Amino acid sequence: MSRRVGIVGAGSIGVAWAVTFARAGWSVRVVDPDPVRVEAVEAEIQERLGRLDAHGLLGEPVDVVAERVEAGAEQAWAVGEAELVIECAPERLELKREVYRAVLESAPGDALLTSSTSALSPTSLFDGLAGAERCLVAHPTNPPYLLPVVELVPAGFTAETAVESAREMFAAVGMSPILVRSEAEGFVVNRLQGAILREAYCLLRDGVASVDEIDLAVRGGLGRRWALTGPFETADLNTRGGIASHAEKMGAAYERMGAERGQDDPWTPELVARAEAGRREILPLDEWGSRVLWRDEQLMKAEAARREVDHG
Ligand SMILES: NC(=O)c1ccc[n+]([C@@H]2O[C@H](COP(=O)([O-])OP(=O)(O)OC[C@H]3O[C@@H](n4cnc5c(N)ncnc54)[C@H](O)[C@@H]3O)[C@@H](O)[C@H]2O)c1
Numbered sequence: 183m184s185r186r187v188g189i190v191g192a193g194s195i196g197v198a199w200a201v202t203f204a205r206a207g208w209s210v211r212v213v214d215p216d217p218v219r220v221e222a223v224e225a226e227i228q229e230r231l232g233r234l235d236a237h238g239l240l241g242e243p244v245d246v247v248a249e250r251v252e253a254g255a256e257q258a259w260a261v262g263e264a265e266l267v268i269e270c271a272p273e274r275l276e277l278k279r280e281v282y283r284a285v286l287e288s289a290p291g292d293a294l295l296t297s298s299t300s301a302l303s304p305t306s307l308f309d310g311l312a313g314a315e316r317c318l319v320a321h322p323t324n325p326p327y328l329l330p331v332v333e334l335v336p337a338g339f340t341a342e343t344a345v346e347s348a349r350e351m352f353a354a355v356g357m358s359p360i361l362v363r364s365e366a367e368g369f370v371v372n373r374l375q376g377a378i379l380r381e382a383y384c385l386l387r388d389g390v391a392s393v394d395e396i397d398l399a400v401r402g403g404l405g406r407r408w409a410l411t412g413p414f415e416t417a418d419l420n421t422r423g424g425i426a427s428h429a430e431k432m433g434a435a436y437e438r439m440g441a442e443r444g445q446d447d448p449w450t451p452e453l454v455a456r457a458e459a460g461r462r463e464i465l466p467l468d469e470w471g472s473r474v475l476w477r478d479e480q481l482m483k484a485e486a487a488r489r490e491v492d493h494g
Pocket of ligand 1: 190191192193194195196213214215216219269270271272273274277281298299300301321322323324
């Protein structure tokens, strides 16, 4: 028998999660109080699966995958047999808490409940609810069937076993979970995104470059590398000797840039040593040169694909 997920809220994220789980073979029930959204689900799922199939990203006929998704208006029907319930309702705390009260009553007693919230903390969402120990945030980026990162954010009262189940379930559908170890506002993804957006606004405000030029700095430079490597690996590969050498050469300049923005977060020797240890666990320095070649090779493949699209 296939595994079953109940998705509460059939908007952008609800439908995208439905595609993600159906593609991985799960039975999916989506519920929404708005009949227009319930009606729209089937066609939207077909359309997205069709596009994935056109790019060779489905692996099964569209209809076979689409048949795994059902949509309705009855919440108890959607979650009653689910091992996982994913809440994708509007970003309003009280509304979400109302949803959880009902879900925790009608879902199986051992079902896991995750919220897709972008910005609300798991403590504010679940505190005081009966069953709070099996609740946590699982924040996707949109759309999760193309962007595999999902941030798992437990509250202090979330059971360790719930976190492990969430890890297993999201990994089982092809996601790459990050465990967010504190309820930091914005979690990890939006803090990183916020850092660059804040600086983009400052550069614009100060007349350093135009909107499109600032975007070009990312789409024609930084972003292409970031598609392959994160900020730590990027720095690691940019300097012979790896990230410790990068920090030694560039640390003071980055500290001055931070100070201009009122920040005082120096890369202390202890912090750099942690970054270095993290990188060396993944990439010993004697493999540094081959990883740089790998990065360049990937950039070439991406460039070739881009040219094909541009000329196609
Ligand atoms: N859109 C994104 O890029 C994105 C990315 C990550 C996380 N999120 C989060 O996902 C959640 C949903 O966002 P969205 O963009 O899909 O919003 P959306 O407005 O597209 O969809 C929300 C859906 O919830 C339905 N709804 C309203 N009341 C409900 C209720 N009581 N029970 C169940 N469903 C109800 C609405 O009819 C609507 O279809 C939000 O918490 C948002 O912060 C969104």
